[in-house]
Amino acid sequence: MAMLEVKDIHVYYGMIHALKGVSFEVNQGEVIALIGANGAGKTTTLHTVTGLLRAKRGSITFEGQDISRIPAHKIVQMGIAHVPEGRRVFSQLSVFDNLKMGAFTRKDKQEIAESLEIVYRRFPRLEERKNQRAGTLSGGEQQMLAMGRALMSRPRLIVMDEPSMGLSPILVNEIFDIIKVVSESGTTVLLVEQNAKKALSIADRAYVLETGSVTMEGRASDLLNDEKVQKAYLGE
Amino acid sequence: MMSFISYLISGINLGSVYAIIALGYTMVYGIAKMLNFAHGDVIMVGAFVILTAITKAGLAPWMSVLLAIVICTLMGITIEAIAYRPLRKAASPLAVLITAIGVSYLLQNLALLLFGADAKSFVTIINVPNVSLFGGQLTIKGITIVTIIVSAIIMTVLTLFVKRTKPGRAMQAVSEDKDAAQLMGVNVNTTISLTFAIGSGLAAIAGLLLCSAYPTLTPYTGSMPGIKAFVAAVFGGIGSIPGAMVGGILLGIIEIFGRAYISTQIADAICFAVLIIVLLVKPTGLFGKNVQEKV
Numbered sequence: 001m002a003m004l005e006v007k008d009i010h011v012y013y014g015m016i017h018a019l020k021g022v023s024f025e026v027n028q029g030e031v032i033a034l035i036g037a038n039g040a041g042k043t044t045t046l047h048t049v050t051g052l053l054r055a056k057r058g059s060i061t062f063e064g065q066d067i068s069r070i071p072a073h074k075i076v077q078m079g080i081a082h083v084p085e086g087r088r089v090f091s092q093l094s095v096f097d098n099l100k101m102g103a104f105t106r107k108d109k110q111e112i113a114e115s116l117e118i119v120y121r122r123f124p125r126l127e128e129r130k131n132q133r134a135g136t137l138s139g140g141e142q143q144m145l146a147m148g149r150a151l152m153s154r155p156r157l158i159v160m161d162e163p164s165m166g167l168s169p170i171l172v173n174e175i176f177d178i179i180k181v182v183s184e185s186g187t188t189v190l191l192v193e194q195n196a197k198k199a200l201s202i203a204d205r206a207y208v209l210e211t212g213s214v215t216m217e218g219r220a221s222d223l224l225n226d227e228k229v230q231k232a233y234l235g236e
Numbered sequence: 237m238m239s240f241i242s243y244l245i246s247g248i249n250l251g252s253v254y255a256i257i258a259l260g261y262t263m264v265y266g267i268a269k270m271l272n273f274a275h276g277d278v279i280m281v282g283a284f285v286i287l288t289a290i291t292k293a294g295l296a297p298w299m300s301v302l303l304a305i306v307i308c309t310l311m312g313i314t315i316e317a318i319a320y321r322p323l324r325k326a327a328s329p330l331a332v333l334i335t336a337i338g339v340s341y342l343l344q345n346l347a348l349l350l351f352g353a354d355a356k357s358f359v360t361i362i363n364v365p366n367v368s369l370f371g372g373q374l375t376i377k378g379i380t381i382v383t384i385i386v387s388a389i390i391m392t393v394l395t396l397f398v399k400r401t402k403p404g405r406a407m408q409a410v411s412e413d414k415d416a417a418q419l420m421g422v423n424v425n426t427t428i429s430l431t432f433a434i435g436s437g438l439a440a441i442a443g444l445l446l447c448s449a450y451p452t453l454t455p456y457t458g459s460m461p462g463i464k465a466f467v468a469a470v471f472g473g474i475g476s477i478p479g480a481m482v483g484g485i486l487l488g489i490i491e492i493f494g495r496a497y498i499s500t501q502i503a504d505a506i507c508f509a510v511l512i513i514v515l516l517v518k519p520t521g522l523f524g525k526n527v528q529e530k531v
Contacts, residue, residue: 052415072418081419088416090409101409104402105421153421 001064003028003188004049004080004157009058009068011041011048018044020212021058026157031179031189033199033220035233036209042192043085045209046161049190050082051075062157077105081155085162085192087146091135095126098134098145102152112152119148122178140171147178157188164195176202196233200224208233238373243496244489249380249449251488252387256442257465258472258480259394260435266411266475267431268324270332274315274339275439276462280455281343282308282440283358283447284351290359297361304440312436313429315339321425340459347455358451361444383445390438391481398477403430411475460504464491467511473521482522 002025011019019041026032034042047053049060051072060068067075076082081102090098099119103112120127123144129137134145143163150158163179164172176198183189183202193199200206203220208229216223223229257279264272282304289300319339323332364378398404409417410427418424439458446461447453464487472483487507494506514521 050419052418071423072415073421073423076419076421084416084419088413090412090416092412093405093408097405101405101417101420101422104406149420 002026003063004190005059005061006045006049007059007061009045009048009055009060011044011053011055018212019048019055022209022212022214023058024207024214024217026188026190028156028188029183029186030204031183031191031202033196033203033206034190034192034209035194035196035199035206035223037233038194039211040209041212042209043161044212046082046159046190046192050080050159052082076153076155079154079156081150081153081158083146083150083158083160083163085165087139087142089134089137089142089145089149091133093134094131095134095137095145096130098149099126099130099152102149105153111154115152115154119151122151122181123148140167140174143167143171143175144178147175147182151182151187155187157190158182159190159192161192162194163191164193164198172198196229197224238370239496242374242376243492245376245380247489247492248485249377249383249488250492251468251485252383253442253446253449253484254461254465254468254488255481255484256387256390256438256445257461258469258484259390259477260438261466262469262472262474262476262480263407263431264435265469266477267407268316268320268428270320270329271336271466272320272432272435273333273336273462273466274343275435276458276460276465277340277343277347278308278312278436278439278458279443279446279461280347280453280458281311282443283453283457284347285440286361286444286447287356287358287453288351290361297359301361301440301444304443305437308440308443309433309437312432312439316429316432321428340462344455344459351455353455355452355454358447358453360448360451362448377449379445379448383449386441386445390441394434395477403427407431464504464507467507470521471511471514473524476521476523479521479523 004026007023008021009019010021022041022045034045036042044053048055051070055068059066062078062080067078090101099116103115106112125141126145126148134142137145163175167175172195179189180202191199191203200220200223205218206220206223207214208216260275261272264270285304285307286300289295289303290297319335320332323335326332362379362382364382366378367376367381398407406417406422406427409420409422410424414424465484468483468487469480471487472479490510491503491507494503498506
């Protein structure tokens with residue numbers, strides 16, 4: 001059984017039918033990419049998975065449990081962390097306090113301290129700047145903070161929305177290297193990206209979204225070589 | 237010179253009360269992004285609870301103060317849940333603003349119905365002797381000393397609560413970004429309820445301090461101080477806790493000085509004029525957040 005099973009979800013913004021029956025699965029240990037143009041419904045899909053939006057129809061099952069009616073603040077406790085689009089760090093709080101917010105649902109101080117160690121080891125820059133206000137960090141550092149904050153909840157599935165957005169090519173590579181490390185350390189990854197080439201190069205499998213529906217799916221390496229995908233999303 | 241110091245002290249006294257009320261305004265605004273215009277009337281309810289509990293039920297003063305805090309806290313939570321929460325996702329932010337004005341009138345008219353329109357004289361609860369300084373040239377009232385000490389304690393505790401505790405950090409997170417806070421596991425509804433609870437509990441204390449310094453009580457007692465505290469909150473930078481404290485105290489001093497040196501009739505107008513000037517010069521208020529943020 002898949003770790004996350006999304007079946008035929010329909011989501012509306014008022015009268016707009018944003019997701020028209022999206023289905024996909026994420027297996028334990030995989031890196032899954034959702035690619036597609038602006039407005040295809042990638043972010044909407046992630047928001048529905050983590051409870052910020054409600055599906056009108058369809059089901060979302062995580063580790064065998066239906067989570068489609070569970071509010072966002074409880075889903076993180078079940079083991080799904082969401083790195084939102086545009087980072088959304090708490091700019092008035094310090095880097096350290098942002099990371100502590102990531103562990104909001106956890107109680108054991110000892111274990112939280114261990115997670116903090118791990119995050120600092122993975123992102124040494126965050127430790128250097130732990131007392132700085134998050135709003136003063138550069139875009140790349142904020143992205144690292146958003147990822148570190150999500151990892152502080154010790155998720156089994158991490159959902160990332162456009163982690164490379166607005167970053168320089170060097171930083172994009174750095175972020176994707178970190179995603180690989182996160183995946184290798186045992187966390188399952190669901191990734192939404194406009195940078196389809198990068199996303200497909202690290203993903204195991206991928207789904208292509210077009211105006212609210214999944215139009216293609218398959219192994220990432222196959223999609224990377226697919227003529228239609230190349231034309232539409234890889235700019236070749 | 238002595239009269240100047242004496243005015244300054246009564247300005248700080250009045251300003252401390254404004255600051256306590258402004259804290260409720262500013263916290264609710266920061267977290268729920270709404271102006272709770274019924275906040276001032278909670279002060280009046282608190283004062284009536286204290287008065288009734290002592291004179292009609294014969295409760296001990298400290299018991300009646302405690303009772304007022306509990307009732308106001310519950311009332312704040314209830315008002316938010318019944319009147320504001322259903323409108324939180326309304327298309328226009330005006331909906332909840334108008335509702336708040338409606339709740340304000342509701343509270344005033346309920347008080348009219350229950351207690352009548354005539355002014356009641358408030359009971360003396362705080363019995364602290366006056367302090368005489370400089371060989372009797374300067375007298376500081378006991379209530380003034382108590383008010384200033386109580387406000388200082390409230391401000392310190394509240395600042396520590398917001399900065400150092402988990403629910404406090406949750407409040408900061410919700411005030412910045414509701415969605416991101418939810419993704420961390422913060423229950424936004426609970427956090428907003430908590431904010432209303434704290435603000436309304438503080439309003440009960442403000443009611444006690446206000447009516448102890450100016451001991452007449454009518455159903456409209458909370459209205460003007462409520463608006464002044466709103467001015468103080470905007471003055472300091474709405475959403476900012478230190479802003480509410482400084483804004484409140486400054487406004488109290490300006491009001492008393494205005495009364496003493498310019499005119500008792502236009503003292504209120506002076507308060508509002510100061511607000512206009514501050515907003516013209518620094519639209520975000522004294523402590524307004526206009527930090528440059530990198531994108």
